[in-house]
Amino acid sequence: MSRPADILPSTARRFGDRVALVTDDARFTYRELENLSARVAGALAERGAQPGTVVSIFSPNRWEWLVAYHGALRAGCVVNPINGMLTAEEVGYVLNDCGARFVFTTADKVEAVRDVATPIVFGEANVVDGALSFQDLLDHDAEAPVFVPAAVTELCVIAYTSGTTGHPKGAMQSHRAIHLNHAYTATMHVRVKEDVLVTALPMPHVYGNCAVHATWLAGGTAVVMDRFDAARALELIEQHRATIFEGVPAMFSMMLAHEGIASRDLSSITRCTVGGQTMPVAKIDEWEQRSGAPLLEVWGMTELAGFGTTHSLFAPNVHGSIGIAFPGTEIRVSDPDEPDRRLAPGEAGELMIRGPLVMLGYFGNEQATREAIDGDGWMRTGDVAYATDDGHYFVVDRRKDLIITGGYNVYPAEIERVVAAHPAVAMVAVGGVPDAVKGELARACVVLRPGHTVTGQEIIEYCRGHLAPYKLPRIVLFVDDLPKTSSGKIMRRELLKLWPAA
Secondary structure, eight states: OOSGGGHHHHHHHHHTTSEEEEOSSOEEEHHHHHHHHHHHHHHHHHTTOOTTOEEEEEOSSOHHHHHHHHHHHHTTOEEEEEOTTOOHHHHHHHHHHHTOSEEEEEGGGHHHHTTTSEEEEESOOTTSTTOEEHHHHHHSOOOOOOOOOSOTTSEEEEEEEOOTTSSOEEEEEEHHHHHHHHHHHHHHTTOOTTOEEEEOOOTTSHHHHHHHHHHHHTTOEEEEOSSOOHHHHHHHHHHTTOSEEEEOHHHHHHHHHOTTGGGSOOTTOOEEEEOSSOOOHHHHHHHHHHHSSOEEEEEEEGGGTEEEEEOOTTSOOOTTOOBEEOTTOEEEEEETTEEEEEOOTTOOEEEEEESTTSOSEETTOHHHHHHHBOTTSOEEEEEEEEEOTTSOEEEEEESSOOEEETTEEEOHHHHHHHHTTSTTEEEEEEEEEEETTTEEEEEEEEEEOTTOOOOHHHHHHHHHTTSOGGGSOSEEEEOSOOOBOTTSOBOGGGGGGTSTTO
16 A cells, blocks of 8 residues: 555455444445445546546535545545635635646535536535536446556645745645655554544644544544534544544643533543644643543644654653654754754754655745755745754744644735735734634734724624635734835734734
């Protein structure tokens, strides 16, 4: 097995009748999932999909998402997973940029995609004009194609990150990078066939994708929530005797704060993972005391098809650390101004990574690729970190202006691009402010045009039609001017000086 497309055929042979997936409305064995994905692959091929055809999936978590994903991979297609929370404007950009031919989606999202790619609709599709029915694909007995890439380094997935220039970039992930990430995660966290995973992580996100597939590699069961709810998550852990829960810090914080946690039996848990942003050590300690199991921190990026570091289950769990490098992966801390100069343990610099997990580049964006990956294959992560003598890494800051809210990546430029289009806005700059639950919230500093008035809530509502809910600015501060450099560039790092007086 060397490709993501091999996972279901292989696990179906080894664990055919074991339960692989549980959702609120369905339950499937490995053999059932393999048969369904094979039907999707055959149906796609009959409708003109060929190796290299880009197939998007734009939907919240549901069982059909995973069947579509594996069906497209089995047909040799390049998969483009899209965050189900994106607006029509945002998803339209992604579909156009990657050249998607088909897009799996839900009936309520067809209008956002029908003019760009052929929709294949989950659920009831007979009332949706101009769309194909996912059920029709499953009902059609088409022979599944057998696709074998010329090399495992070929393109497998185009996963879009938030854009630092106002538009997202498509990280090109190879078959090898995705497979190795699942395999190393399963190995480092010691996944076994008796494991039961509960997670609400979104499937389009590399964390959610890796959580499920690392479990499947071992023959375990994945209980996937369509969205996170603290009470429901605690209920599912107890109901299914879950051995693993994986999520972002806000999920653990909300479960810890839920009044029902004291009455829930968490004794089945043997380890959990947390990633997406830094989790306070005090919260890690509290969760470990509640569950009686270690909480292992992970660090990764879309550009790595998942993780680059984590803790091995049986090794010392150093709280506050993102762990050690995955096997076959090189990590170093470099001088931000001289990336070739490696810094000594304890010195903070830019975290850099090299190895088979690193993306092939940004789709259709050679300049951004050159800026991210040097000639020797080292990729700049934008994270400021330091290493210890024993090889553990600690992330302390970010060089870029990335805001991480509830585990989602939000770039100020995306928000600024929308706010600046409001007729009352002269200038805008966006930065993050700490939040006890979400980690950070996006705060917009706005300079109004002379003679114009608008409220902060009106600005937020204006953004709602253009941005996914998690990207909305949560606070709007009106100021007379913004801090700038001598060349007129806005200095986001100086925005914090404006906020205490607000």
